[in-house]
Amino acid sequence: MIIATLGVASVAGILYFLFNLWWPGWYLDWTYRRNRIKIGNRLMHLISSGQFLVDVFEDKVKSIPKKAFVLYKEYTYTYEDMDKMANKAARAAIEIGVKPGSTIAIMIHNHPSIVWSYLGFMKAGYQIALINIYLRSRSLSHSINSSGANVLIVGEDPVLSEAILEIKDDIPNITTYVLGSSKQSTLFLSFDLVLSRVSDVTLDKNIRKHVLPTTTNMLIYTSGTTGLPKPALVSHTRTLAAAFAFQTFDISPDDILYETLPLYHSAALMIGFGNTIMSGCTMVLREKFSASHFWEDCRRYNVTIIQYIGEVCRYLLAQPKSNKDKSNKVRVAYGNGLRQDIWTEFKERFDIERIVEFYGATESPVAIHNITNKTGSCGRSSPYLRQFTPMVFVKYDLEAQAPIRNKAGYCIPIHTDEVGLMVVPLIDGKTSFQGYRGKKEDSEKRLLYDVFEKGDKYFNSGDLFRLDKDYYVYFNDRIGDTFRWKGENVSTTEVSNILTDLDFVTDANVYGVLIPGTEGRAGMAALHLTDSNIGTLTPAMIVSLSKHVRTVLPSYARPRFIRIQKQFDMTSTFKQQKTILVREGFDMNVISDPIFYLDISTYFYRPLDHEIYKQIMAGNIAF
Known part of the structure; x- marks a missing residue:
C-alpha cells in the first residue's frame, strides 16, 4: 500500500513537473481565467434576462431598503431614500417634456443629487451626458453642445451656474435647470420646483423598454488635455461590465467604499458607484478629494475599500507621517495610475493588504486587472x-x-x-x-x-x-508623452519615478521641449518640492540632483532643464497636465518659476537666466 501510494505520488510529481515545463505560469493563467468566467457568467445572466444597472438597483431597493447606500457628510441615504428621489427625478424630466431615449446633460459635483439624478434618468431610459464641473468657456460650451442634449441640469453650487451664465449665448438650444436655491438659480429654471410637484412612486419599467444592451447609457468625456473634450459612448453592457470590477477581490455587502473621485468620470461612476450597487454595499461620498482629511474620513466611516487614480496616492504619501497611519480598516486599494516608485511605500505605510491596479480607458474594448497583488503591474x-x-x-x-x-x-x-x-x-x-x-x-x-x-x-x-x-x-x-532625444526613446514615467526617489522631490512632471538647432525633444522636468516654502533648489539640492541623474539615468534621458513649481497643474482626475508646460518650454520671457539647465561639460545643473537663455536660442550652448 505504501509502495503504491509512493508510486502514485511520484507519477503525479513527474506530471506536475512536465506540465509546468510545457505551460509555465498555468496556475496564474487559471487564476485569471477563473475570475473572468465568474464575472462573465454573472454579466451574461443579467443581459440575457434584460436587466441593466438600474434594474439591479431596484432589486436592491426591494431586498435591502433600509440599508445605508450613500453616506455624505452627516447625512445617511438608504437604498429606499435614494430610490424615491430617483423616481422624482425621472418624473420631473418627463414633466418638463424630455422624451424617452433623449439625452440629458448633467453638471453636478459629488453630492447625493448626482446619484439620484443619474439613477432617475436611467429609470426613464434617457442617455446621460456627464459634464466636467471644472470646464469653462469654449471647452464647456463644446461639451454641452456635442452631447446632443436639449436640457441641462446644473448642481446647486453657485459656481456652476455662473459658469453656465458666461456661455449662455454659446448654448442657444439648451434649456438649463438649476438645483438648489442659490442666488443664480433665479436666472434659470428651477428643477427643485418641478421635483416638488411630482410623485416618488416607482415608474413602470415599460417606459424604458426601448433600452437594449447596445443602447448608450452615458456619455463620458475625455480629459481634453490635447484638444476639446470628446464624448465617449458608453453602452448599458459596458456599464454593467464595469460594475463587476470589484469582483476581482470578492467585494461583499459589508464593505464600505470611500469615493473621493469625481462622479462625472468613469472611474468613480462606472466602477466605484456601479460596484456599490452590484454588491449592495455602502458608498461614502466626499465632495472632492482632500489629502489632509482622507484617512480621518476612512477611520470615521470604517472604510474598507478606497479608490485612487493618477497621483492621489502620491498626495497621500506627501502628508506628514502620523502614528495613526496604520489605524484604518482599509483592506483593498483599487485604481489606476499608482506609479511603481511609491507602490510599496504606499502599501506599507498605510498597512493596505491588497492593491488592485487596473488598466482600461473609458472607450477601450478591454480592461485588465492585477488580481495577484504583483507589485507595479496592471494585469497579465x-x-x-x-x-x-x-x-x-x-x-x-x-x-x-x-x-x-x-x-x-x-x-x-x-x-x-x-x-x-x-x-x-x-x-x-x-x-x-x-x-x-x-x-x-x-x-x-x-x-x-x-x-x-x-x-x-x-x-x-x-x-x-x-x-x-x-x-x-x-x-x-x-505615446504623446514619450519623446525621442539623441535617437533614443525617453519614457516620461520612468524618468519621473527616478526623480521622485530624491527625498526633497514630492512629484516630477517630465516632458519634451524643443531646442533650436537640435533634433527631437530635450527632456524637461517640472518638480514639486517636499518643502514648498523653499521655492527653489538649494545648493545642496543641486548637488544631490546632479549626482542622482548622472548616476541613475543614461545620458539621453537626463533632463536638460528643471523647473520648480509651487503648485502642480493636474487634470480633474489627478493626471499630470503637460500641455501648457510643453508650450512654455524653458522660455524665460513667459515663465517666472526658477529654471535650471544641465551644463553637459560638468553634468551639473546651473540657474538659467536671460543671458544664458539667449545663448541657447542662438545655438551657442551644446546639449
Whole structure:
C-alpha cells in the first residue's frame, strides 16, 4: 500500500513537473481565467434576462431598503431614500417634456443629487451626458453642445451656474435647470420646483423598454488635455461590465467604499458607484478629494475599500507621517495610475493588504486587472489569456508617431521586456469600440487597419506597456508623452519615478521641449518640492540632483532643464497636465518659476537666466 501510494505520488510529481515545463505560469493563467468566467457568467445572466444597472438597483431597493447606500457628510441615504428621489427625478424630466431615449446633460459635483439624478434618468431610459464641473468657456460650451442634449441640469453650487451664465449665448438650444436655491438659480429654471410637484412612486419599467444592451447609457468625456473634450459612448453592457470590477477581490455587502473621485468620470461612476450597487454595499461620498482629511474620513466611516487614480496616492504619501497611519480598516486599494516608485511605500505605510491596479480607458474594448497583488503591474496577458481578453503589444516608432511595420506592411509584436503599443482586435461578438458622439473622424483616429493581415481592424489604445517574462503587464507611458532625444526613446514615467526617489522631490512632471538647432525633444522636468516654502533648489539640492541623474539615468534621458513649481497643474482626475508646460518650454520671457539647465561639460545643473537663455536660442550652448 505504501509502495503504491509512493508510486502514485511520484507519477503525479513527474506530471506536475512536465506540465509546468510545457505551460509555465498555468496556475496564474487559471487564476485569471477563473475570475473572468465568474464575472462573465454573472454579466451574461443579467443581459440575457434584460436587466441593466438600474434594474439591479431596484432589486436592491426591494431586498435591502433600509440599508445605508450613500453616506455624505452627516447625512445617511438608504437604498429606499435614494430610490424615491430617483423616481422624482425621472418624473420631473418627463414633466418638463424630455422624451424617452433623449439625452440629458448633467453638471453636478459629488453630492447625493448626482446619484439620484443619474439613477432617475436611467429609470426613464434617457442617455446621460456627464459634464466636467471644472470646464469653462469654449471647452464647456463644446461639451454641452456635442452631447446632443436639449436640457441641462446644473448642481446647486453657485459656481456652476455662473459658469453656465458666461456661455449662455454659446448654448442657444439648451434649456438649463438649476438645483438648489442659490442666488443664480433665479436666472434659470428651477428643477427643485418641478421635483416638488411630482410623485416618488416607482415608474413602470415599460417606459424604458426601448433600452437594449447596445443602447448608450452615458456619455463620458475625455480629459481634453490635447484638444476639446470628446464624448465617449458608453453602452448599458459596458456599464454593467464595469460594475463587476470589484469582483476581482470578492467585494461583499459589508464593505464600505470611500469615493473621493469625481462622479462625472468613469472611474468613480462606472466602477466605484456601479460596484456599490452590484454588491449592495455602502458608498461614502466626499465632495472632492482632500489629502489632509482622507484617512480621518476612512477611520470615521470604517472604510474598507478606497479608490485612487493618477497621483492621489502620491498626495497621500506627501502628508506628514502620523502614528495613526496604520489605524484604518482599509483592506483593498483599487485604481489606476499608482506609479511603481511609491507602490510599496504606499502599501506599507498605510498597512493596505491588497492593491488592485487596473488598466482600461473609458472607450477601450478591454480592461485588465492585477488580481495577484504583483507589485507595479496592471494585469497579465499571456498567450492563453489573450484568447479571452484579446490584446497585442506592437513595436512603436516615436518619431513617426505610428507602429513600426515590416516589409510586408504589418505590425511587429514585441518580445518580453520590450515596450510596445497596446492594440486590441475588434471582433464581432467579442470586442467592440463604440467611439465618440459627433465627428466620425474622432472615432476613426482610434483605429488601426491591416495590423497583422489585410482587412483586419484594431483599436489603438494610445498607451505603451512593458511585458515581462511572466507575462505581467506594466504601464510605461502615453505615446504623446514619450519623446525621442539623441535617437533614443525617453519614457516620461520612468524618468519621473527616478526623480521622485530624491527625498526633497514630492512629484516630477517630465516632458519634451524643443531646442533650436537640435533634433527631437530635450527632456524637461517640472518638480514639486517636499518643502514648498523653499521655492527653489538649494545648493545642496543641486548637488544631490546632479549626482542622482548622472548616476541613475543614461545620458539621453537626463533632463536638460528643471523647473520648480509651487503648485502642480493636474487634470480633474489627478493626471499630470503637460500641455501648457510643453508650450512654455524653458522660455524665460513667459515663465517666472526658477529654471535650471544641465551644463553637459560638468553634468551639473546651473540657474538659467536671460543671458544664458539667449545663448541657447542662438545655438551657442551644446546639449
